[in-house]
Amino acid sequence: QKEVEQDPGPLSVPEGAIVSLNCTYSNSAFQYFMWYRQYSRKGPELLMYTYSSGNKEDGRFTAQVDKSSKYISLFIRDSQPSDSATYLCAMVTAGNKLTFGGGTRVLVKP
Amino acid sequence: DTAVSQTPKYLVTQMGNDKSIKCEQNLGHDTMYWYKQDSKKFLKIMFSYNNKELIINETVPNRFSPKSPDKAHLNLHINSLELGDSAVYFCASSQEGSGYGYTFGSGTRLTVV
Numbered sequence: 001q002k003e004v005e006q007d008p009g010p011l012s013v014p015e016g017a018i019v020s021l022n023c024t025y026s027n028s029a030f031q032y033f034m035w036y037r038q039y040s041r042k043g044p045e046l047l048m049y050t051y052s053s054g055n056k057e058d059g060r061f062t063a064q065v066d067k068s069s070k071y072i073s074l075f076i077r078d079s080q081p082s083d084s085a086t087y088l089c090a091m092v093t094a095g096n097k098l099t100f101g102g103g104t105r106v107l108v109k110p
Numbered sequence: 111d112t113a114v115s116q117t118p119k120y121l122v123t124q125m126g127n128d129k130s131i132k133c134e135q136n137l138g139h140d141t142m143y144w145y146k147q148d149s150k151k152f153l154k155i156m157f158s159y160n161n162k163e164l165i166i167n168e169t170v171p172n173r174f175s176p177k178s179p180d181k182a183h184l185n186l187h188i189n190s191l192e193l194g195d196s197a198v199y200f201c202a203s204s205q206e207g208s209g210y211g212y213t214f215g216s217g218t219r220l221t222v223v
C-alpha cells in the first residue's frame with residue numbers, strides 16, 4: 001500500500017463547475033500538506049499548503065485537511081479550461097522529504 | 111530568470127550508455143532533490159542534498175550517482191542505462207525548515223532505446 005493514495009482520474013467537468021480532489025494517507029508523521037499543479041511537459045508548481053487541520057482558502061482554491069481521518073481535499077470553484085492539468089497532493093515529514101500522491105488528471109471542458 | 115533549470119530537456123540514448131543531467135538553482139536554497147516521474151505520473155524521490163551533503167538516498171540502483179559541487183548545483187550521472195530508466199527526471203530545491211517551499215525544474219525527459 002502506498003503512503004499516499006490519490007484517484008488517478010481523469011476527472012472531467014464543465015466550465016464553471018466545482019472540482020473536488022482528495023487524497024488519503026497512512027503516515028501519521030506527515031506534518032505539512034500541499035497541492036501541486038502540473039501542466040503537460042512541465043514541472044509541478046505549488047498551489048496550496050497547510051500544516052493543520054481545517055480549511056485554507058486562496059482565491060478559487062480551498063484546501064482542507066482532516067488529520068484525524070488522514071484525508072485532504074482541494075476544491076476549485078468556477079473552474080476554467082486553464083485549470084486542466086494534473087493535480088498532485090504531497091506531504092512532508094521531518095527532514096523535508098516530500099511524498100507525492102499519484103496525481104489526478106482534471107479536464108475542464110468549455 | 112529561471113529559478114531551477116535543468117539541462118538537457120530531452121535526452122534519447124541507447125542502452126548501456128552513460129549520461130548526465132545537470133541542475134542549477136538561483137533561489138539561494140540550501141537543499142536540492144532529484145525526483146523520478148514514471149509513465150503513470152508517479153513522482154518518487156531519489157536523492158536530496160543539503161549544503162552539498164547527501165541527506166536522502168532512497169532505494170535507487172547504484173548506477174545512479176548524484177554529485178553536488180556546491181549548494182546551487184546538483185547533477186545526476188547514470189551509468190549503463192537500461193530501458194526501465196526511461197522517465198522524466200525532476201530537480202527541485204527548497205530551504206531547510208520551510209516545510210513546503212519546493213520549487214521544481216521543468217524536467218528532463220530521458221528515453222532509453
